[in-house]
């Protein structure tokens with residue numbers, strides 16, 4: 001996961017350093033933006049509670065959503081975000097939460113970024129590495145993005 005985290009941070013650094021920098025992002029071969037299922041509204045609600053309890057001490061919701069966050073994660077998969085959260089967060093106590101709580105809070109971050117609830121709950125057993133996190137057309141938190 002170091003690579004993914006590094007790439008995300010490089011993306012963020014570029015975005016912060018230059019308003020119109022060039023982003024050498026991996027196009028994400030094999031990543032699709034058309035999942036049959038992503039998460040449910042109920043799961044997003046539960047994720048908001050998890051976020052408040054386990055993440056908000058260090059992160060604002062705005063920090064994990066919006067254009068800058070999405071540029072950093074462009075071309076990455078939902079699975080990459082889920083794995084980063086599950087294996088490295090909370091930063092001071094990784095793997096503190098239950099598996100379903102990590103799934104819930106990942107769903108909440110998808111919601112914060114305008115990905116609509118769809119189908120079944122997000123679960124680690126799904127092929128999330130093949131689901132694109134932020135399709136290029138859906139940047140800037142457009143809630144109308146519905147690939």
Ligand code: HEC
Nearest residue numbers: 005008054055057058059064069072085089090091092105
């Ligand atoms: C004790 C403080 C702390 C807590 C609590 C914490 N984080 Fe983090 N988080 C960090 C730090 C520090 C980084 C940067 C880590 C790095 O780059 O190595 C980070 C990075 C992240 C990133 C990557 C951000 C990006 O822009 O790419 C995500 C996503 C994330 N955290 C989600 C969460 C979630 C979800 C929770 C709650 C389950 C959480 N964090 C709890 C400190 C925290």
